[in-house]
Amino acid sequence: MASVDSHQHFFEGTEKLLEVWFKSSEGRDLDLRTVQKSDWDKLLELVKCEIISVASSPEMDAYVLSESSMFVTQDRYILKTCGTTTLLYCVEPLLKLVKDKVGFDVVGDIFYSRKNFSRPELQHGVHQNFENEVQELDKIFPNGSAYTLGRINRDCWYLYTLEDEGVTQPDQTFELLMWDMCPEKMKIFTQEMCKDGRDASEKSGIVDIIHGMKMDDFLFEPCGYSMNGLLPDGCYITIHVTPEPHCSYVSFESNVPQETYNDLIEKVLDVFRPGKFLMTIFANKASIARDTHKTLETQENIKGYRRSDHQLCCFKNYTLTYNQYAKSSAKSQRSTTTGQFARPVI
Numbered sequence: 001m002a003s004v005d006s007h008q009h010f011f012e013g014t015e016k017l018l019e020v021w022f023k024s025s026e027g028r029d030l031d032l033r034t035v036q037k038s039d040w041d042k043l044l045e046l047v048k049c050e051i052i053s054v055a056s057s058p059e060m061d062a063y064v065l066s067e068s069s070m071f072v073t074q075d076r077y078i079l080k081t082c083g084t085t086t087l088l089y090c091v092e093p094l095l096k097l098v099k100d101k102v103g104f105d106v107v108g109d110i111f112y113s114r115k116n117f118s119r120p121e122l123q124h125g126v127h128q129n130f131e132n133e134v135q136e137l138d139k140i141f142p143n144g145s146a147y148t149l150g151r152i153n154r155d156c157w158y159l160y161t162l163e164d165e166g167v168t169q170p171d172q173t174f175e176l177l178m179w180d181m182c183p184e185k186m187k188i189f190t191q192e193m194c195k196d197g198r199d200a201s202e203k204s205g206i207v208d209i210i211h212g213m214k215m216d217d218f219l220f221e222p223c224g225y226s227m228n229g230l231l232p233d234g235c236y237i238t239i240h241v242t243p244e245p246h247c248s249y250v251s252f253e254s255n256v257p258q259e260t261y262n263d264l265i266e267k268v269l270d271v272f273r274p275g276k277f278l279m280t281i282f283a284n285k286a287s288i289a290r291d292t293h294k295t296l297e298t299q300e301n302i303k304g305y306r307r308s309d310h311q312l313c314c315f316k317n318y319t320l321t322y323n324q325y326a327k328s329s330a331k332s333q334r335s336t337t338t339g340q341f342a343r344p345v346i
């Protein structure tokens with residue numbers, strides 16, 4: 001691993017995120033957490049990452065990985081991996097493992113999503129572009145739908161999900177993907193400033209984002225940070241930091257149910273101070289977060305950030321808001337003297 005300041009070393013912080021909900025066609029009471037760690041280890045070999053540690057709550061096993069995180073509940077599997085990992089190569093083996101070892105024989109829903117990569121040419125196989133990822137998923141799922149939100153010539157976010165009704169129990173996922181990070185804040189996530197993960201969680205203020213979490217935090221050598229936080233009722237938070245100045249990136253994800261995410265957004269922005277960020281909020285009809293989309297529609301500014309894109313998608317059972325923001329002072333968004341968007345000079 002190169003030093004923190006090396007301009008030769010590039011790390012793709014942007015994660016590939018897979019969430020799969022399982023069902024039994026016979027309505028059997030099954031549990032994904034009965035899969036042995038050695039089976040997860042083998043599955044993750046296909047993705048090119050490994051388990052660093054595990055923490056559990058009554059509802060969930062949360063794994064910190066060498067490249068991000070994995071969460072396992074009774075009927076839901078989440079895998080989030082960054083760098084040049086090959087996440088989609090584990091999907092078919094995952095379905096086979098879960099059928100053979102647990103007995104789940106139906107996929108209730110899947111969500112595969114990611115932001116556009118900074119350096120797609122460094123990715124392996126199908127991950128170099130979304131069209132190939134979609135073809136790979138279409139081979140497995142006859143009823144998949146693929147979407148791009150945001151600007152296809154700038155920053156955007158890709159999603160693949162199933163057309164069916166999917167998950168009917170209350171469910172929501174909130175993500176903030178941040179880049180062009182504040183260099184001072186990023187220094188905290190290096191071994192020059194902190195001795196371990198807990199030290200970085202405390203110095204950065206991550207410990208204060210939501211109180212009462214059972215935290216499993218890890219500081220990489222010489223830099224980089226990953227944290228899974230477990231909360232009551234199957235709720236989790238996961239934060240990952242790539243602090244290298246030339247490719248800085250942070251992700252925040254949680255399934256905490258909230259009527260509005262404004263306080264949480266402001267706390268996360270205070271801790272990390274990104275130059276730009278995108279936000280996605282998924283909530284199904286049974287979730288208390290289902291009306292948060294209305295609030296977000298009218299909210300053009302958040303604490304020093306101006307919204308550049310806003311999209312709302314309605315699926316069978318879920319509604320999704322996609323918003324992108326940049327610091328109000330960001331020159332690339334707006335001319336600071338005229339307040340107008342930059343116009344081409346002919």
Ligand SMILES: C[S@@+](CC[C@H](N)C(=O)[O-])C[C@H]1O[C@@H](n2cnc3c(N)ncnc32)[C@H](O)[C@@H]1O
Nearest residue numbers: 011013066082220223224225240241242243251
């Ligand atoms: C913490 S991991 C997770 C990245 C994450 N997806 C994110 O949001 O940025 C990536 C950071 O850890 C650093 N790192 C150090 N050793 C690593 C290792 N063995 N595997 C992956 N990342 C490592 C990388 O250079 C990078 O800064």
